Amino acid sequence: MSKTIILGAGLAGLSAAYHIGYDQCKIFEKNSYAGGHIHTEFTNGFTFDEGPHVSFTKSKYVKELFAQNIDEAFLEYPVKTTNYYKGNWIPHPAQSNLHAVPEPLRTRCLENFLNSREAASHKDKVILNYADWLNAAFGEIFANEFSRKYTEKYWTTHPENLSTNWVGGRIFYPNIKEVSEGFLKPLSQETHYVTEIRYPKEGGYFSYARKWAKKANIHFESELKIISFMNREMVFANGLVKKYDQLISTIPLPILIKSSDAPSNIKEAADNLNCSSVLLVNVMADHPTQRTENWIYVYDEDKFSTRINCTELLSPFNAPINQTGIQVEVYFSFYKPLKNSIDEIKDAVINEIIEMGLLKGKEWIVEVQAKWVQWANIIFDHHREKNLEIIFNWLTSVGLKREADDLEHATNWENKFGKHDSLKGADLILSGRFAQWKYYWTDDCVLRGKWINESING
Ligand SMILES: Cc1cc2nc3c(=O)[nH]c(=O)nc-3n(C[C@H](O)[C@H](O)[C@H](O)COP(=O)(O)OP(=O)(O)OC[C@H]3O[C@@H](n4cnc5c(N)ncnc54)[C@H](O)[C@@H]3O)c2cc1C
16 A cells, blocks of 8 residues: 655644554655744754744643653643733733723723623624624723734734634633723633643653654655646655655645646635744843743734743743743734844844843843744635635545535534544545644644544544
């Protein structure tokens, strides 16, 4: 039997190989290393992941697999997050911590929130987009001053441009009691959607997959350049030509389609899928961390910094003793193109973290590195489902089997494993965040590999 070919050695590709069997699969990866987005870099004694990565999975199966992969050497703790707003530190989520919002904005937010809930109780408002959702959830004053600005920084587009089906439990929808109490003092209970997190003690987040990467059959520096779905043949940048019978693609869907013999209307649909990119500014400083929270959301629209984490607060092994690794995320996309040079952004970010008190001054810097990450977050704009439908329908002519939930933003694994659409006989299978164009976390990528194996071999 010929081997299953997997494109990409990120977590989705590694999980597929682990579950199907290493000897049954060959992986082709463009980089000289495995891990994709969970790759970890080591520099000057600091450990930097590709953006802050923690495991908050509820899946017992994934928890156990990850723990096994690091011989149970993980740290587990409650997550601590905070928000920076014009010189104020507001506990997360800000909507239920109005006590820390400066006056007169604090009172205006509460009054407007109470009025909007009162009005909503008389009439059902139709929610057409994320802006409507935010206004209904928090009142327009809070939504405009906080959520809209953060959406434009993180999602890189206006909330009107986003759908709402991805929101789910990710954004805390407070009740009147919680907002009213949080107006007076901190709430007694944690309301972030992530509460307990696990992180490998040593070696960064990639430690969760390092054993898999060692055992998998990976051809590195093999970037797919051309794929003929008609002839089931691929050409790689290093000159390799490879036929396939069964292909699992974990590479970004737009790349797969644009490298292929798909007709122009399918390529056009792939062009219209939007994803953000993130510039990571990694600042190594010769002083201990100045905060205690695992990560910080920055609301100020005049700052590039969007989310910040101090790496040694994920694990003390992530930085030399008494030093801090400050990682700042800055987002761009088709909607918000990069207009400054990377050096300009680096300089601006350094000034911002000095202003926020995270870096004591430029003289404390050991080194600053910037890393551009092309594929970061799928943007759930109103075009997504329509374009996916066009692409997936066409891909069925070259071996893809449609799945009942393939347009959904996420996967309900309980449903999926319970009554799975069998992939038996599928020649083309998509797996992972950018291949399926879903809001996938690392646990989803692992579970997808398990589900694929059960669907093709079960
Ligand atoms: C900033 C940020 C923070 C995140 N934080 C968390 C978190 O805290 N917890 C969590 O669970 N998840 C988090 N995630 C999500 C998580 O990183 C992803 O869900 C997961 O890593 C995606 O894995 P993947 O295998 O689907 O894709 P990828 O990791 O992108 O893997 C795809 C692979 O394909 C390769 N490839 C691409 N093009 C080609 C080509 N042409 N030829 C050959 N190979 C190619 C790539 O090099 C890569 O190795 C975060 C994501 C981001 C961006």
